[in-house]
Amino acid sequence: xxxxxxxxxxxxxxxxxxxxxxxxxxxxxxxxxxxxxxxxxxxxxxxxxxxxxxxxxxxxxxxxxxxxxxxxxxxxxxxxxxxxxxxxxxxxxxxxxxxxxxxxxxxxxxxxxxxxxxxxxxxxxxxxxxxxxxxxxxxxxxxxxxxxxxxxxxxxxxxxxxxxxxxxxxxxxxxxxxxxxxxxxxxxxxxxxxxxxxxxxxxxxxxxxxxxxxxxxxxxxxxxxxxxxxxxxxxxxxxxxxxxxxxxxxxxxxxxxxxxxxxxxxxxxxxxxxxxxxxxxxxxxxxxxxxxxxxxxxxxxxxxxxxxxxxxxxxxxxxxxx
Amino acid sequence: xxxxxxxxxxxxxxxxxxxxxxxxxxxxxxxxxxxxxxxxxxxxxxxxxxxxxxxxxxxxxxxxxxxxxxxxxxxxxxxxxxxxxxxxxxxxxxxxxxxxxxxxxxxxxxxxxxxxxxxxxxxxxxxxxxxxxxxxxxxxxxxxxxxxxxxxxxxxxxxxxxxxxxxxxxxxxxxxxxxxxxxxxxxxxxxxxxxxxxxxxxxxxxxxxxxxxxxxxxxxxxxxxxxxxxxxxxxxxxxxxxxxxxxxxxxxxxxxxxxxxxxxxxxxxxxxxxxxxxxxxxxxxxxxxxxxxxxxxxxxxxxxxxxxxxxxxxxxxxxxxxxxxxxxxxxxxxxxxxxxxxxxxxxxxxxxxxxxxxxxxxxxxxxxxxxxxxxxxxxxxxxxxxxxxxxxxxxxxxxxxxxxxxxxxxxxxxxxxxxxxxxxxxxxxxxxxxxxxxxxxxxxxxxxxxxxxxxxxxxxxxxxxxxxxxxxxxxxxxxxxxxxxxxxxxxxxxxxxxxxxxxxxxx
Numbered sequence: 001x002x003x004x005x006x007x008x009x010x011x012x013x014x015x016x017x018x019x020x021x022x023x024x025x026x027x028x029x030x031x032x033x034x035x036x037x038x039x040x041x042x043x044x045x046x047x048x049x050x051x052x053x054x055x056x057x058x059x060x061x062x063x064x065x066x067x068x069x070x071x072x073x074x075x076x077x078x079x080x081x082x083x084x085x086x087x088x089x090x091x092x093x094x095x096x097x098x099x100x101x102x103x104x105x106x107x108x109x110x111x112x113x114x115x116x117x118x119x120x121x122x123x124x125x126x127x128x129x130x131x132x133x134x135x136x137x138x139x140x141x142x143x144x145x146x147x148x149x150x151x152x153x154x155x156x157x158x159x160x161x162x163x164x165x166x167x168x169x170x171x172x173x174x175x176x177x178x179x180x181x182x183x184x185x186x187x188x189x190x191x192x193x194x195x196x197x198x199x200x201x202x203x204x205x206x207x208x209x210x211x212x213x214x215x216x217x218x219x220x221x222x223x224x225x226x227x228x229x230x231x232x233x234x235x236x237x238x239x240x241x242x243x244x245x246x247x248x249x250x251x252x253x254x255x256x257x258x259x260x261x262x263x264x265x266x267x268x269x270x271x272x273x274x275x276x277x278x279x280x281x282x283x284x285x286x287x288x289x290x291x292x293x294x295x296x297x298x299x300x301x302x303x304x305x306x307x308x309x310x311x312x313x314x315x316x317x318x319x320x321x322x
Numbered sequence: 323x324x325x326x327x328x329x330x331x332x333x334x335x336x337x338x339x340x341x342x343x344x345x346x347x348x349x350x351x352x353x354x355x356x357x358x359x360x361x362x363x364x365x366x367x368x369x370x371x372x373x374x375x376x377x378x379x380x381x382x383x384x385x386x387x388x389x390x391x392x393x394x395x396x397x398x399x400x401x402x403x404x405x406x407x408x409x410x411x412x413x414x415x416x417x418x419x420x421x422x423x424x425x426x427x428x429x430x431x432x433x434x435x436x437x438x439x440x441x442x443x444x445x446x447x448x449x450x451x452x453x454x455x456x457x458x459x460x461x462x463x464x465x466x467x468x469x470x471x472x473x474x475x476x477x478x479x480x481x482x483x484x485x486x487x488x489x490x491x492x493x494x495x496x497x498x499x500x501x502x503x504x505x506x507x508x509x510x511x512x513x514x515x516x517x518x519x520x521x522x523x524x525x526x527x528x529x530x531x532x533x534x535x536x537x538x539x540x541x542x543x544x545x546x547x548x549x550x551x552x553x554x555x556x557x558x559x560x561x562x563x564x565x566x567x568x569x570x571x572x573x574x575x576x577x578x579x580x581x582x583x584x585x586x587x588x589x590x591x592x593x594x595x596x597x598x599x600x601x602x603x604x605x606x607x608x609x610x611x612x613x614x615x616x617x618x619x620x621x622x623x624x625x626x627x628x629x630x631x632x633x634x635x636x637x638x639x640x641x642x643x644x645x646x647x648x649x650x651x652x653x654x655x656x657x658x659x660x661x662x663x664x665x666x667x668x669x670x671x672x673x674x675x676x677x678x679x680x681x682x683x684x685x686x687x688x689x690x691x692x693x694x695x696x697x698x699x700x701x702x703x704x705x706x707x708x709x710x711x712x713x714x715x716x717x718x719x720x721x722x723x724x725x726x727x728x729x730x731x732x733x734x735x736x737x738x739x740x741x742x743x744x745x746x747x748x749x750x751x752x753x754x755x756x757x758x759x760x761x762x763x764x765x766x767x768x769x770x771x772x773x774x775x776x777x778x779x780x781x782x783x784x785x786x787x788x789x790x791x792x793x794x795x796x797x798x799x800x801x802x803x804x805x806x807x808x809x810x811x812x813x814x815x816x817x818x819x820x821x822x823x824x825x826x827x828x829x
Contacts, residue, residue, distance in 0.1 A: 194685045194693035201682050204671045211630060211668050212682045212737060213654020271673050 023316040024264055024280040027309075031284060035291040042294060049168060052176035053241065055286035057082070058256050059179045059279065060234040063186050064113075064227030065257040066278045070190075071223050072203045072270025073127035077116060077134035078231045078257060082250030084142035085109050085235035090151035090245030098157030106232045112138065113228020117221035131224075135254070142247035150246035158243065165240035175237045182230070186275040199223055203270025259306070260285050263313040284309065330389075331356040331519040332377075332488050337386035339372055346372045349386070350545045352538050354488065354519045359510060361530045361551070362523045363563055364540035370523050373540070374490050378410045379403035390487065404430055407487030411477045411494060419466040424448035426465055427480045451479045456505050470497045470617055478506070482513075489513065490521040495529065497616055499821055507533050525783070527556045528813075539563055560785075571761060572789030573768045579792060580606035582642075584776040585658075585745045587627060590636030595622040596800030600636070604745065604776035609767060611791030612780045613816045619800040620780045621663055624747040628660040629653045640744065654683065659738030663749035663780070665727070669734035672723035676715060677704045679722050679733050684740040707736045712762055728752075728759025735766060745776040752786060764790055784813045798822045 035042045042048075061078040068075040085105055092101035112134065119130035153162065165175050172180075190196035198219050202209045210216050239245040264281030266273025288309060292302045332354040339347040347369045354360045364370050375381040377388065379397030388395050390406060397403035403410075417426050424445040449461040457475045465473060474497055481489055491510075495503045510520055510533060524530055530537060531551060538548040539562040546562045583603035590600040597619045604610045614620050625631045627638060629647035638645050640656055647653040653660070662668035671679050681688065681700055688700045704718045711732040715725060722733055731752070738746055751767065752760045767790060771777045781787040787794060794806040796819035804819035815825055 192695050192697065194689050194695060197678065197681065197685070197695070201671055201674065201678070204673045205667075207668045208662075208671055209682070211628070211650055211660060211662055213650045214682065215651050271671070 023313065024277045024284070027263075027313060027316075028280050028284050028287070031287045031291070035287060035294075039291065039294040042291065045171065047290070047294070049171075049173050049176075051286055051290045052179075053166075053173045054289070055282050056173070056175040056179040057234045057238045057250075058253055058260065058285075059282040060182055060237070061227075061231050061250075061253060062257040062260040062278050062282050063182055063275060064230035065254070066186070066261050066264070066266060066273055066275065067199060067223045068127070068227050069258075069261050069266050069268060070203045070270055070273050071199050071220050072206065073120060073220065073223070074131065074258065074268070075113075075116065075224060075227045076128065076131040076254050077112075077138055078227060078234075079250040079253035079255075080135045080138035080142065081109060081112060081228060081231035082235045082238065082253060083247045084112075084138040084145070085232045086239040086245035086249045087142050087146040087151055087247055088245070089232075089236050089239050090153060091145065093157050093161070094151075094154050098160060101157065102236060105236055106229050109232025109235070110225050110229040113225040113231070114221065116228070117224030120224060121217040121220035139247065146245065146247045148247075150244040150248075152244040153239075161236070161240035162243045165237060175241070178233070178237065182233070183275050183279045190275060195219070195222075200271055204272070206270075256285060259310050263310060265313075265317050281313075284313075329356070330354060331358075331391060333387075333389040333392075334373070334377065335387055335389075337373065337376060337388070338384045339369075339376060339381065340384060345543060347376075347383075347543045350540065350543070351548075352521075352545070353548065354521060356519055357514050357517045358535045359514050359520045359522055359533055361534035361537040362521055362540070363527075363530065363537055363559060368540040368563075369543040370540055371492065374410060374492065374521070374523070377403070377488070377490065378408055401430065404484050407485055408490070409481035409484055409486045409488070410490040411474075411481045411492060413492045415470075415473050415477060417465045417473055417476060417480075420464065422462050422464055423452070423459060423468070423476050423479075424461040426476055427451065427461075427483050429480070430484075448479070448483075451483060452476075455479060455482075455509050457502075471499075471502055474498070478509075486518055488519045488521065490523070492523045493525065494522075495524065495526065503529075527559055530559070531556065571764070571785075573761075573765050575609070575768065575790075575792060577607045577768075577772045579608045580774070582606075583639075584641060584774075586637075586639040588637040588639070590623070590626060590638070591634045592622060592626050592800075593632040593634045595619065595626070595631055597622045597626055597631075598800050600626075600802055602795055602802060602805075604778055606774040606776060607771050608792050609771050609777045609779060609790055611787040611794040612778060612797060613782075613784070613787050613794055613820065614797030614803075615820045616782065618797040618820065620797050621749050622800075623797070624660060624749055624778070624780060627653070628658060628747065630660070654741075657742060657744045659683075659741075659743040659746040661731075661734050661738060661746065661748045661751070663753060665730055665734055665753070670722045670730055670737075673721060675719045675721055676708065676713065676725075676733055677701070677718040680704050680707055680736045680740055683737045687741070703740060707740055711736055711739070711766060726759070728755040728763070731755050731759070731763060732766075735763070739766075739770065743775055745778065746770065747778045747780070749780045750783075751779055751781065752783065760786075784816060787816070788812075796820055 061082065064078060065075055085108065088108055089101060089105040092104055116131050116134050119125040120127050167174055169177060190200065198214055201214065202216055202219055206216060238249055260281035261273060261278050262268065263284055264273065264277035266278065285306065288306055289302060292305060330353045334350065334352040337347055337350045350373060352373065362370050372381060376383045379400045379402050395406055397406060418429065427448045428444050445461050452459050452461060452475065455475060455478065459468065459472050459475060465476065468476065474494060478494065494506060498506060514520055522534060534551050536548060536550050537559065539546045539559065541563060584606045586603040588601050591598045600623055612620050622631060626633055627647065629649045629652050638647060645656050647656065666672060677700065681704065684703065688703060689695045701718065708715065708718060713729050713732045715729065722730055725733065748767065751763055755763065767777055767779065779787065779790060788811040792808060794811065794816065795802045796804045796806065796816055798820055799822065803822060806815055818825055
């Protein structure tokens with residue numbers, strides 16, 4: 001029996017229950033109000049569009065991370081993949097026409113993700129271990145191909161991408177639009193597509209999935225491959241923003257992505273999590289960084305605050321599941 | 323045996339307990355004298371385990387009192403229960419595989435008392451304890467290397483390692499052969515004569531009649547009375563347990579069973595389990611029962627056919643054509659269904675809604691191009707099944723974890739009814755399910771069979787398997803030992819085949 005909003009709010013303890021249920025959105029709104037109150041600069045379009053540009057890259061890999069986490073796995077390789085694929089994209093854009101460079105980069109990302117997927121799904125390797133290995137391999141390869149230093153865009157295609165990544169459409173940064181499209185597509189896929197339904201089923205009970213005749217291995221393989229392809233998309237975006245591909249990009253992004261997914265209420269055991277909540281998680285992390293920057297808080301205390309927010313968010317969710 | 327009147331060792335009175343909205347025990351009384359074997363009976367789901375778990379401190383009662391030697395006790399956890407002298411041997415073994423027998427027996431003492439453990443002494447004590455039970459097990463052996471029977475003995479030894487006043491045994495003999503069972507009974511008599519109160523839970527009514535002094539019967543969470551064993555007989559006990567005659571529980575089977583088998587298994591042998599040389603066939607509309615003791619390979623056989631375990635050799639024939647089931651994916655593609663005995667771990671998706679559970683096997687019929695789901699169609703199918711199976715829920719969006727055992731079981735069944743299965747294996751269809759839901763599930767099985775499906779039911783519940791099957795196969799040590807036709811059905815015949823004996827000749 002679905003209760004209306006009004007019924008929910010007027011039942012005993014209803015307001016509290018409501019806040020707990022939608023805690024991610026609630027924290028997000030609180031943060032926005034708080035930010036607006038303490039800083040004049042926050043609600044300027046320059047700041048907001050900067051904020052969106054900053055989170056888009058991590059946001060996209062967070063969606064890949066969400067899919068992997070929904071199956072009960074984890075993908076530690078995405079940060080390093082961003083570095084390797086940004087370098088790859090920078091090299092490709094100087095060699096071939098732009099559309100081909102984009103397609104090839106995404107295909108390579110898919111291929112690298114497939115390696116993790118193969119190890120996890122078919123070789124039964126622990127996701128943590130398989131993707132940890134891929135993480136160091138990808139970072140190493142990034143440095144090898146870049147020969148230790150960033151690769152800059154030199155062609156007309158590079159100029160086009162740089163313009164695209166730094167401009168806005170209808171006031172929204174183009175790269176944020178890419179991120180939002182990915183979020184919406186994932187949302188639809190998780191709700192209305194067999195693929196989405198099955199990965200949630202696998203994450204909530206792998207053995208029951210197997211005994212229901214689901215191709216568990218195939219879907220586990222696919223989520224890592226998709227995570228790789230999304231890492232490539234993020235790599236293209238971050239490289240285009242700065243006009244170069246550097247093997248130092250995406251440092252510890254995998255951890256931010258995991259944090260965003262967890263703040264968004266997903267369970268690391270799998271089976272629970274939504275794209276919209278992951279979006280909120282990404283925005284919350286971005287907002288914290290943004291407002292602390294505006295307040296001139298140095299980066300070390302920022303990390304402490306980030307950690308505290310993660311604990312707070314997860315404790316709230318614990319409360320919810322009771 | 324003489325005891326002063328009204329002197330009970332254990333008095334549980336007015337015990338009530340609910341889990342959420344489900345009331346499991348209502349005002350239950352259980353009184354046990356010192357030096358008495360007291361049988362606790364009731365169907366699956368009648369509340370026996372919950373009552374015992376309240377006694378041992380696993381669960382906390384909502385109301386009522388528990389007195390031990392006249393003093394009220396309220397164990398908060400199992401450790402407190404043990405310290406008070408209440409030891410429970412549960413049906414599921416709870417040993418640590420990587421520790422030795424002796425370490426397991428004294429495991430509960432490891433955290434307490436002293437910093438250093440005297441392993442030599444502990445091993446010696448454990449060995450003496452086991453020897454005194456009359457079984458041969460090396461106390462320094464790793465539990466992993468023991469047989470299931472030996473493990474059960476270790477469990478019992480563990481329960482006796484404390485100064486036990488009340489010993490509870492939950493179905494201790496399921497894995498025992500008659501010799502071991504006799505040894506166990508001799509031990510129980512000895513313990514009883516030492517003044518220990520024994521609560522004995524079993525479905526084997528013959529056993530009960532043989533060893534118990536008095537019995538208490540639970541039905542749907544209410545105790546239907548305590549009586550001395552000498553004042554009753556098997557039929558009387560059954561009437562108390564189910565509250566009606568057996569014939570009311572099981573629906574009449576009046577379907578036309580096909581002549582040609584819909585599904586045949588020939589010489590099936592497993593790679594990793596004890597299942598070997600299994601051959602049988604099931605006909606359209608037939609309900610085929612598979613009986614046998616725990617560990618005889620019943621579940622493993624079903625999993626093997628379904629492709630969940632690896633096969634070594636053997637042939638499967640569906641509708642006259644040979645099929646291969648290398649994985650459950652293949653089996654499901656051939657419209658073979660399998661409802662696991664382990665509902666929570668292998669059957670349903672607890673955190674997901676009923677709709678999402680049921681749709682999992684059925685995406686083909688509700689999704690279109692690129693796998694997009696036609697949600698209207700999905701709702702229609704799921705609501706139809708909820709209605710048909712009489713799943714008690716306010717909506718299709720309720721998470722399965724919030725349903726009762728019976729309704730969860732119906733969801734597990736619904737998964738395979740939503741596609742048109744040709745053969746369905748149902749492992750323990752009513753384990754942990756209340757009587758009302760049981761009847762509904764039996765009717766459902768009947769109805770499914772009526773449509774021409776071959777239904778294979780695996781069950782440890784003897785009245786159940788005799789009540790719903792047209793024919794029963796009995797497994798023993800990994801293969802089919804015997805087959806019983808309807809007119810041969812009896813607990814005794816099933817049991818004889820289960821333990822590898824021939825039927826008695828009547829003449």
